[in-house]
Amino acid sequence: AQSVTQLDSQVPVFEEAPVELRCNYSSSVSVYLFWYVQYPNQGLQLLLKYLSGSTLVKGINGFEAEFNKSQTSFHLRKPSVHISDTAEYFCAVYNAGNMLTFGGGTRLMVKP
C-alpha cells in the first residue's frame, strides 16, 4: 500500500515571498510523484511530475519540486509567489498496477 502525507493544511504567505509545500510518501516499491493544483471551483490540473532521472523537476507557473528518495519526500517550491498562485495543491503518488493516491491537500493563501 502507498500513502501520501501533506504536512501543512494551510500555508499563508505574502506576495513575492518564497514558499515550500511539504509532501512525504510511503511505498514499498518505486513510485512516480505528482503535484496537482486546484483553483477555486475547478478540477485539478497537473503542475509537475517526477518519473525518473533528475531529482529536480520544473513545472508550470515557476514551480519546482525535488525528489528525495532517502527522506521519501517531494516538496514543492516557488521562489516568489503571486496572488494568482492562491489555490489548493495536492501531492500524489502512483506505482504501476496501483491507482493514483492523493494527499490531503495544502491550501496556499497568498496575501498582498
Next chain:
Amino acid sequence: NAGVTQTPKFQVLKTGQSMTLQCAQDMNHNSMYWYRQDPGMGLRLIYYSASEGTTDKGEVPNGYNVSRLNKREFSLRLESAAPSQTSVYFCATAWGGEKLFFGSGTQLSVL
C-alpha cells in the same frame, strides 16, 4: 474540444433519493475514474474503469455503482443517497493511470 464534461454541476438530494452523475470525455482515453473530494482528505477513488467494459472498486466504493457505457462515458450512480455522500465529485481520465485530466466537478448535497 471539451475534454472531460461532468453533469450536473450542482445537485441537492433528500436522503434516500437516487441520482446518476454523468461524465463524458472526448480525449480518446482508455481509463476513467470517479473521485470524491472532502475537506482535509484529498481525493479518494470511488471506482475506476481501465478500459471499455471493465470497472473496479477503488478506496471508497460503498453506496455507489458505475457504468462504463462506452469508451466516452462513465456514469456514477447513488441508489439511495445518504448525508455522508455530501461531497464534491470529480471524474477524470487518463491514457494509463499516471497523468489525469479532471472535469470541473459536481457539488452534491444530501439533506
